[in-house]
Amino acid sequence: MLRHPVWGAICLLAVLLVLCTDKLCTDARPSAYALLVDDDDEDDGDGSGSSSFSFSSPHETPDELAFGFYDGTCPSAEAIVASTVRELFAADANVAAALVRLFFHDCFVHGCDASVLLDRIGGGKSERDAAPNRSLRGFGAVDKIKARLEKQCPGTVSCADILALAARDSLVLVGGPTYPVLTGRRDSAGSFYDDVNIPAPNATYAMTLSAFARRGFTERETVALLGAHSIGKVQCRFFRDRIYNFAGTGEPDDSLDADMVGEMRAVCSGDGAAPMEMGYYRQGREVGFGAHYYAKLLAGRGILRSDQQLTAGSTVRWVRAYAAGHRGEEAFREDFAHAMVKLSALAPLKGSAGQVRVSCSKSVE
Template sequence: MALLRHFLLLLALAVQAAAASAVPPPLQLHFYARSCPRAEAIVRRVVRRRAAQDRSVLPALIRLHFHDCFVRGCDGSVLIDSTPSNAAEKEAPPNLTLRMLDVIDDVKAVVEKACPGVVSCADIVALAARDAAAMAGRVRYELPTGRRDGTVSSAAEVNLPSPSVSFAEALSAFRSIGLGVVDLTTLLGSHTMGFCHCGLIMDRLYNYNNTGASYPTMDAGLLATLRHRCPPHTVTPQNESHDAIVPMNLVAPLGPFGLDNSLYPSVLAGRAVLQIDQELTSSGKARRIAAMFAAQPRNFQRHFARSMVKLGSVNVLTGRQGEVRLNCRRVNS
């Protein structure tokens, strides 16, 4: 009887150990400290070099990270090229204007020379976005790493919130990946960077909700400026991706490639270019957060850092999950 009890105890311990080993390990700070100690420095150096040549690298890398994490989690799947038998994520309409994917290729090439087969493309995307935030607005944060790369990328799965959705729809989309109203309000602050195509705002300027009128609360001065830059009937399905562009925030002290809190005063004054940004004023809680960020730049920086870390942890693959792609544009054969 004692022998049987001892056997059952050993069996229970073995089952517990097997169950524990099946749980993927969490992300951790300095994951590559031993396996590739120069990894993070390499990412930073390449991003800095490319940003010195073209500052538009910075918003592009932050946007790329968001688009990656919103579909299947932060697994680098947005980088995968299509094949004759599969239309990958980058072929979906929201991703057609993604830029600077070659920066990730550049980083990967240098990292592979230093540490072959060690650093994932998913981590490179997340680290590049972190470094872009630091270079654009001195938003600095430590980022846990250890992500593995996904092996599936499908355009049919891309369902990012449109720039013209309501606040409720945007919040629902964010909640579907584990983010909340604070994260939504905070991460939209990155819309002070970069440019948008006129095609994204034409309905807001001329035919909001098929009324034949503009968005009802848009500042008159902003409306006149945007209509001048985006005249009617200049955007068609044939030229939508090549139409004129306007700054995402017309009042940005750091310019179109700087990250600061300047979107929020524009939102509170009814001067947001994108509807999804202006919709922040339709929620009492989001409006209060926006007012706090407008008055307290450092508070915005702190929250932006926290939300970026949270975003970078969405549905990650770790441990033995996924793979470390040798080429970020295709899965390993």
């Protein structure tokens, strides 16, 4: 049964508000970020400092994506995704960060089409073989969600929509903001190994901004999206050079706080009994979504060089804004939710394009 028309109207209004542009919302109240900056810090003309988001991507409002896309074909689809994510999270809280990271890496290559989930096809390499993706986890979680959906509604719900919904539901479970997710994406029939270009752990802020700009994201949106690192854990191999032999100097990275170097070395020189990984913990080893990530960067406690580099250039103004106490936290959550809606709308396959896989790791023959 379809949802009541009033509910559909409410949902449409919600996404229109989220996708609000400068032109459409000149009379709206300023964002939380706008209340934090001085006039001297405002936009210099390139759009990166705007207090309202500009959603200029040609894929921002695809006609075939909609709220409740599966209402008539699989009414319980979104509930099944949400309940399975909750079950997986209860068994292993690390699954939340894994699913969010999978979604990011998928959307960054040819859009949100679940191409990152595919195994090798005909002996050729898949995206999973590319260096930035070899440490990805969460594939088994996606398979479990898909199996339950196939049992309820065979051949109906795409893997691309599963990733989009599971990422949102995962973020909510770790304390992140909720945001509207349109559905109706279709799955890619191929994988794109040669096109995987994800910012490296040691990327400079210029490299990171360039990678995000190529996908239509502003400086502000980029810094907000990187706040997702607040929920993840980083393996030592991705930052070992920063604490022992940075850039061949034989010394640690001088942008790191001295105490942080000691903490990182203690983790990475362990006997293997404990996981050799670190996260942007809030208290003790508590992992949770929040602007504490930005406060740690300002204190020289960025685990990855690409994170710490956000304090090395113009991006530092956004780091400072998000680290500014309660108001900064509010601004970050608002901006992150907007940016996730935009990310979710990157180049989806829709209508008759692509396919709906039965198994997320295998294309339909």
